[in-house]
Structures are given as C-alpha cells and as structure tokens.
Amino acid sequence: MVVLGIAVLVALAGQVAVLDLLKQLAYLVLGLLLPGTLVHRLLRGVQPSWVADLALGAATGLVLELMAWAAFTSVHLQRALWAWPLLTLLLLLDRTARGRLLARPTQSWGHWPVIALGAACALMVLLTYGGYLARYPLPPSGASYYPDLLWHLGLVHEATRSVPLLTPQSTADGVLRYHWFSDAHIAADSLMTGTDAAVVLLRLWIVPVLVLVVLLTAVLAQRMSGRPWVGALAGWLVIPTVSYTFWPGTVDALDHLSPLSPSQVFSSALALLLVITLADLVRATGRPGRGTIAMALLAALATSGSKSSALPVVLGGVGVAFVAALVLRRNRLLVLGIGVVGAALTAAAYPVVAGGDGGSRLHLFSALSLFPFFRQVVTPDPDVSTPVVRDLLHTPGIGPVLLVALLMVVLLSFVRLLSGVLPFFQRSLRSDLAAWLTAGMCLTSFVPFLAIAHPGYSEFYFLYGAVPVGSALWAWSIGELVGDSRTRARAAATSFGVMGVLSSIAAVVVHRRPAPADQAAQSAQLWAFTLQVGLYVLVVLSLLAAARVLRRPGRDWLLPAAAGVVVGPLLVTGLWGLGEPRDHEPSSSDPQLRSLSQAAAWIDRNVPLYDVMATNDHCLWGTGTDTSCDAREWWISGLGGRRVLLEGWAYLPGVAKGAYHDLALYALNQAAFTQPDASTLGAVRARGVRWLVADTSAGPVSPDLAAVTDKVFESGTVSVYRLR
Structure with a gap:
C-alpha cells in the first residue's frame, strides 16, 4: 500500500x-x-x-x-x-x-x-519520477522530447488503428517492421481507459x-x-x-x-x-x-x-x-x-x-x-x-x-x-x-x-x-x-x-x-x-x-x-540515481517547439484518425538529400497522432543516417511545398495524402501553396493546409 x-x-x-x-x-x-x-x-x-x-x-x-x-x-x-x-x-x-x-x-x-522488497519498489518509483516523469511535461508544451519517445508515440497511435501496424512515419514503406509490442500495450491501455495516448506514454504505463x-x-x-x-x-x-x-x-x-x-x-x-x-x-x-x-x-x-x-x-x-x-x-x-x-x-x-x-x-x-x-x-x-x-x-x-x-x-x-x-x-x-x-x-x-x-x-x-x-x-x-x-x-x-x-x-x-x-x-x-x-x-x-x-x-x-x-x-549506486542528473534532459520552453506542439494538438483534434498527411520537415539537423540528415523528426505522427507520407526515416530497416532510400518519392514530397502545381498535388493525393504540414524553418515553402489549397491553421513557422 x-x-x-x-x-x-x-x-x-x-x-x-x-x-x-x-x-x-x-x-x-x-x-x-x-x-x-x-x-x-x-x-x-x-x-x-x-x-x-x-x-x-x-x-x-x-x-x-x-x-x-x-x-x-x-x-x-x-x-x-x-x-x-x-x-x-x-x-x-x-x-x-x-x-x-x-x-x-x-x-x-x-x-x-x-x-525490503517494498522499499526497493518505492525506490524504483522515485527514480522514475526524477529521471523521467518530472523531466518531460505533457503536451502541448515548448519543451523538447527525446526523439525516441515521439517515435514510440507515433506507433502507439498507429496501434489504435491497425494490426499489423503500418509505418505511420512513412506510409510509403507499408507494414512496419519493428519490435512494437510495447507500443501495442500502451495503445491497449489508452483504448481500455479512454486516456490520451500521450498521457499513458509519458505518465501512466511505465511505473507499473x-x-x-x-x-x-x-x-x-x-x-x-x-x-x-x-x-x-x-x-x-x-x-x-x-x-x-x-x-x-x-x-x-x-x-x-x-x-x-x-x-x-x-x-x-x-x-x-x-x-x-x-x-x-x-x-x-x-x-x-x-x-x-x-x-x-x-x-x-x-x-x-x-x-x-x-x-x-x-x-x-x-x-x-x-x-x-x-x-x-x-x-x-x-x-x-x-x-x-x-x-x-x-x-x-x-x-x-x-x-x-x-x-x-x-x-x-x-x-x-x-x-x-x-x-x-x-x-x-x-x-x-x-x-x-x-x-x-x-x-x-x-x-x-x-x-x-x-x-x-x-x-x-x-x-x-x-x-x-x-x-x-x-x-x-x-x-x-x-x-x-x-x-x-x-x-x-x-x-x-x-x-x-x-x-x-x-x-x-x-x-x-x-x-x-x-x-x-x-x-x-x-x-x-x-x-x-x-x-x-x-x-x-x-x-x-x-x-x-x-x-x-x-x-x-x-x-x-x-x-x-x-x-x-x-x-x-x-x-x-x-x-x-x-x-x-x-x-x-x-x-x-x-x-x-x-x-x-x-x-x-x-x-x-x-x-x-x-x-x-x-x-x-541505486540511491545515487536519486540525485544524479540524466542525459536527454528537455530544454527550456522554446517558441518554435511550442508552435510545433500547438500544431500537433490542432491536428490531433481536427484531422480524421485514418487520414494521411505530408510534410517538408524530416531532419533534426541536415537535409534529406545527403548523409547529414538526422531523420528523427516525428512530431506529426507522435504528438499529432496521424500517418505521414514521409516524415522521419531513421528507424526504417536497413536505414541508419542520411538520405531517404527513394529519392524520387522524396523529390515529389518536397515539390508539393516548393512547386505546388496541379500535377504535383494530384500525385501526392494519389498516394492518399489529404493534408499538408509546412514548416518554413525546415525548408522553403511556396507562397502559391495557399492559393491552391485551404489553409486551416497557422502557428509561428508551421501551417496546415487541406487539399481541395
């Protein structure tokens, strides 16, 4: 007790x-x-x-x-x-x-x-609070999250939709090949309790x-x-x-x-x-x-x-x-x-x-x-x-x-x-x-x-x-x-x-x-x-x-x-952990991160669960056409909880760090934001895309995009467009 x-x-x-x-x-x-x-x-x-x-x-x-x-x-x-x-x-x-x-x-x-065993369990709870629960606020917030948490949160949302899981961070790659049973457990917790998936992942599932x-x-x-x-x-x-x-x-x-x-x-x-x-x-x-x-x-x-x-x-x-x-x-x-x-x-x-x-x-x-x-x-x-x-x-x-x-x-x-x-x-x-x-x-x-x-x-x-x-x-x-x-x-x-x-x-x-x-x-x-x-x-x-x-x-x-x-x-050393700092601490509130989090919250509330989105935001740093890209940007599939045609690809099988393996698809995805003509938007729509999420801090966005789509949300550098 x-x-x-x-x-x-x-x-x-x-x-x-x-x-x-x-x-x-x-x-x-x-x-x-x-x-x-x-x-x-x-x-x-x-x-x-x-x-x-x-x-x-x-x-x-x-x-x-x-x-x-x-x-x-x-x-x-x-x-x-x-x-x-x-x-x-x-x-x-x-x-x-x-x-x-x-x-x-x-x-x-x-x-x-x-x-003695109860004291050990109590220590485990306190270590979890200091090293995890107290360091990652619930969204929306302006704090940065350890990238893997957003990857798993995207899989949790996907597990509420399908089995086997599709790849929510890259729907073009089809069925997910990853060890996702922990994400299925968190999804089941969310489905059975009706609690938001982010709350379950960041607060409720880990301690038990x-x-x-x-x-x-x-x-x-x-x-x-x-x-x-x-x-x-x-x-x-x-x-x-x-x-x-x-x-x-x-x-x-x-x-x-x-x-x-x-x-x-x-x-x-x-x-x-x-x-x-x-x-x-x-x-x-x-x-x-x-x-x-x-x-x-x-x-x-x-x-x-x-x-x-x-x-x-x-x-x-x-x-x-x-x-x-x-x-x-x-x-x-x-x-x-x-x-x-x-x-x-x-x-x-x-x-x-x-x-x-x-x-x-x-x-x-x-x-x-x-x-x-x-x-x-x-x-x-x-x-x-x-x-x-x-x-x-x-x-x-x-x-x-x-x-x-x-x-x-x-x-x-x-x-x-x-x-x-x-x-x-x-x-x-x-x-x-x-x-x-x-x-x-x-x-x-x-x-x-x-x-x-x-x-x-x-x-x-x-x-x-x-x-x-x-x-x-x-x-x-x-x-x-x-x-x-x-x-x-x-x-x-x-x-x-x-x-x-x-x-x-x-x-x-x-x-x-x-x-x-x-x-x-x-x-x-x-x-x-x-x-x-x-x-x-x-x-x-x-x-x-x-x-x-x-x-x-x-x-x-x-x-x-x-x-x-x-x-x-x-x-x-078990007690040392109560007072020692941990790696991956989130940074203090950042306006850009708050804009992303607010956009994700809007997506979660307004975009249908099974809809597919496209984005020009893929890399934590670097560009998506060379080996400098750290493709672990997963805020749409994670915080927003929606499938993305091509978001981050770092954890796809056989992929490590660098450019996406299908350069033609990557070029088409980026063209939807830089050259949004009828042909390009029709091609991404044929792949199931219904929404575009543009971030001007991640790359250029054509001013013509608002003329050929319906702009439905804007926060800072992030805008959401609905295809007509």
Missing part, C-alpha cells in the same frame, strides 16, 4: 488528472492482474506465495492483453477492448477449474523480506511495468534459492541505473530500465516471465506439465516482438544449459527442444516484428567508443570503418591501456553479469540447470555486445536484457553462501556496507574533480584507474584464497564477504 501511495503521489505530481488515475488503477487490477492471474493459475496452478502469484499473473496479463488487442483490432472492434477481461471470468464457470482458480497461496515471505520487473526479478531469485530474503536482495540489485564512475566530471548512466526505451522495459518483464517458466521446465524431474509448456510458448511469442535482442539473449542461456544438460545427463531432449522452438520463433519474428537493425554490422569493440572518456581522450566522432575502432589499440601517448581500461569499465558497469561464472566455481549451483540457463544468458550477451556495431549503439541492449537475470543469480549465489548462518550473514552485510561507503566516497571525490585536459593527465588517470581495479580484484582474490586455505569451522564467512565486496557498491 505504501508503494501504491507513492506511485499515486508521483502521478499527481506529474499533472495526471484524478479521473485518468482512477481509470488507470481500475485497468491495472481488472484489465491485467485479474485475467492474467486467472489464466496463469489455470495453466500452472496457484503459486506458493502471493508475491509470485500476483507478479506472474500480472506478467501473464501483459501477454494476454497483446493477444486480445490483436484480435479486437483486426476486426475493427478495438474501442470495445475494455470487454476482453470479462471473457476470462467464464473460466470460473468450469467446476473442475474453479478450485485451482480460487486457491490461495500457502507460503509467506515474512515481514522483513516483504518490507518497472515495479513488475523488480518483483519478477525477486520471484526468480526466490524461486531458485527457496529463500525470500534472497528475492528481496535481487530486487535491490536490479535497480541501480548509475554505473561505477571513475572519469572525473562524468556520470555513467546505465539504461537497462530506462523509460526512454519502452521496448527495453517491456521486454524485461516478458523475458523474466519466460526465464522463470523455463527454469521450472529444466528443473523438472518428471514429465513437464502441459500448462508450463503452454505458458513458456506464450511468453516466448510475446518476448519475440517486444525487443529484437530479448529472445536471442534467452537462447544464449538455453544453449549453455544444453551443454550442461549433456554433462549432467539430465533433461537433454527437453532443453534441446526448447532451443529449437526458440530459434524457430526468433527466425520467424525477425522479418515481421524484429526490425530496427538500422545498418548493424559485425565490428569488434565498437560499443566501447560510446563511453565518455573515449570521446574525450580520442575523438567525439569515432571512426568505425575499420575492423576495430581506430586508435583503440594504439592511442598516441596512451597506448593499449585505453582498451584495457575500457574493458574494465564494461565489467564494472555490468558486474551483475559476472555472475555468469559462478556455476563454474560454486558447487551448489553447478548441478542445477536453472543456474546454467541464467549464467548462459549473462555470459553470451557479451558476444553481440562486443562484435556488433549499430549506429545508435543498440548492441548495449543485449547486456541490458541480461541484467535482471544476473541480479537474481548473484542473489541466489549469496543466499547459498550465507545459508542459515548468522555469522556468514553478518559478514556479507558488513562487506556490503563497507564497500557501499567506500564507493560512495570515491564517486563523490571523482565526480567533483575536473576532467583531465591534456594527454599526460588523461594517461595518468587511465593508469591510476587500471591500478585501482587491479587492487580491487586482488582484494577479492585474497578473500577467496583465504577462504580456501582456512577451511575450518568459523572461517566460512570469508566467501560471503568476498561476494559482498563485488556487488556491495550496487546497493548504493
């Missing part, structure tokens, strides 16, 4: 209307939690605890909602989507199933684990799903370990979104739970549902239940279209689990079957709902060039045309220490994924296929991260997708090391606290220091960091060596102490 109260206060502080908030709460309970819990119980029975029962039920509700949305929208009954949860209530009419559906969990997590990710991470850890406090620890470990900071004057943000990527957050919840179900399957000693298999298949289908990197990460874990199954001689055919089905789903999803590759290619260590100190030491515009990033190995005056430092930063930033090595050394995990499944996800996610280059550095999403699983595996490992010993528990808690304090002091000291300006100072900073990490590793290895040498009763506290040294700073 405390978490719910904080979430309500956060929503009200974000200027959400009370009626919209009440409708959202009813939607979450009646539209997701209730039907999802009923169906999950029907397939798998009541879960041991209320935490697991409700968290898995909510995640199942997300899967069912996608299916209901697709069914209702395909027959143009999406406005009646609010009625779909009523269909699940029919399950209660079956006398055989009624007992399973109405059963109550029999196990309790206990007061302190529940309080982020809290669900924390809960599912806790459920995964508790399920594997059998200890509720381990689940609460995992809930805390998954939250930190600020990584280890060592370069003076910078803050390294970790975006594995960033609201700026709705697909990443949504896929995390669905992937966790899948991993929890698969863990139960690979652990089965007898014949797996049909309901569990059905649940795994449904979760895999939903995960496949939520993020193109999500299912491949799970498949990496399945592959490692299969090798372990061969060694352990257990469930080999089952794990092989899971891998085959998963690979088939991945292959089937890629050409349909897994686009957004945007010019990805094989390129070693490209991801390392994103880190701030690489941009300061080497170049702000990295050259990735060579097999390895230029100057990464032989930076003048610095040498290969730069590569070593970068790899160290990756390992420190993603220390949660280092849990992938634990089953190799920890006997209690080594014989458990669920441990190899989760460890495999952590380890194999580094392969595409280091081997793929994406213009927007989307290779990071492979690591982001494995962070919740790595958090659960670390917590499980610590739970096995501590066991029921109070001595080991005190040792782990002490090392957690000491490392938390030390890392906080180090972060404050480093952050306040000015960034090194000359090459000598930069080189010294890199060497100092490398030596510090070496000392850090030496401390951990010393504790492990001492634990092995001093194998006597009373000395077994050294192992949990070593684990606390490794992951202890994470518990503090």
